[in-house]
Amino acid sequence: MAMYAYKDAARSVKILARNAKKEDKGNRYYCPNHECEAHMFIRNIEGVSASYFGAIHSHGHILNCPHGASSGFNPNDYDEGAFKFDNALIALTELGKSQTKKEAPGTHGSGSATLKPPRTIRQIYAMCKAHDCSDTYNGVTIGHMLLDNRSVYMYPKGVFGWRIIEAKCKKPRFYDSDRKEISLVASTVGEEYTFILIFENELLFKEIKNVIFSNKEYLIVAAGQWSSSGIFNVFCTPVTSRKQLAIITHN
Numbered sequence: 119m120a121m122y123a124y125k126d127a128a129r130s131v132k133i134l135a136r137n138a139k140k141e142d143k144g145n146r147y148y149c150p151n152h153e154c155e156a157h158m159f160i161r162n163i164e165g166v167s168a169s170y171f172g173a174i175h176s177h178g179h180i181l182n183c184p185h186g187a188s189s190g191f192n193p194n195d196y197d198e199g200a201f202k203f204d205n206a207l208i209a210l211t212e213l214g215k216s217q218t219k220k221e222a223p224g225t226h227g228s229g230s231a232t233l234k235p236p237r238t239i240r241q242i243y244a245m246c247k248a249h250d251c252s253d254t255y256n257g258v259t260i261g262h263m264l265l266d267n268r269s270v271y272m273y274p275k276g277v278f279g280w281r282i283i284e285a286k287c288k289k290p291r292f293y294d295s296d297r298k299e300i301s302l303v304a305s306t307v308g309e310e311y312t313f314i315l316i317f318e319n320e321l322l323f324k325e326i327k328n329v330i331f332s333n334k335e336y337l338i339v340a341a342g343q344w345s346s347s348g349i350f351n352v353f354c355t356p357v358t359s360r361k362q363l364a365i366i367t368h369n
């Protein structure tokens with residue numbers, strides 16, 4: 119599903135789900151992915167919950183479309199108002215906090231589940247991909263959270279501070295075992311930036327190196343606090359937890 123779509127096949131007129139009106143119900147909209155001919159319609163336009171665009175079964179998304187159901191962001195599953203981007207990313211760097219932790223005693227059986235903000239890297243990434251990059255989520259511009267092909271124009275001077283980057287494995291070699299570093303390049307068409315993940319923990323370095331090695335053709339998403347490496351257009355971040363990385367196998 120998507121939080122935006124286009125009114126025309128040329129993808130020149132964008133519409134945000136939040137700006138859709140009742141009259142738009144029944145109109146066919148176009149997937150943000152130009153390759154994808156899914157027939158999208160506004161959903162939930164008359165309910166109290168947030169609207170979004172979804173494809174109909176007979177004309178669904180192409181395989182691996184980032185706006186297909188597998189990317190799975192539904193605005194009604196999360197508490198947008200509680201989302202704090204920097205805090206969410208800091209939490210991803212912390213060790214020992216299980217994200218599958220059981221609910222605190224007392225919250226069980228108390229009726230409807232309390233919504234949480236997006237918190238895993240997959241949830242935050244899916245939220246960013248579902249929105250137009252100039253749109254906002256709890257007041258933060260999507261493109262300022264996620265660097266991808268859509269938002270790269272917002273980074274003319276490089277990538278600094280807490281950001282999620284969408285990247286590919288650097289070829290021909292993506293790791294340096296002596297330095298415990300993994301190198302990625304931006305997924306953007308121009309491959310403008312190189313990103314170095316710096317590990318202190320040897321076991322974590324090996325684990326992540328092996329995961330990337332067996333998924334070399336997929337997109338890699340990394341959350342970190344980026345700073346200059348000293349080399350032009352090369353940025354680096356410490357990696358202290360596997361929660362900072364995800365392999366995106368659905369597109």
Ligand SMILES: [Zn+2]
Pocket residue numbers: 149150151154155156179180183184185186
């Ligand atoms: Zn699509």
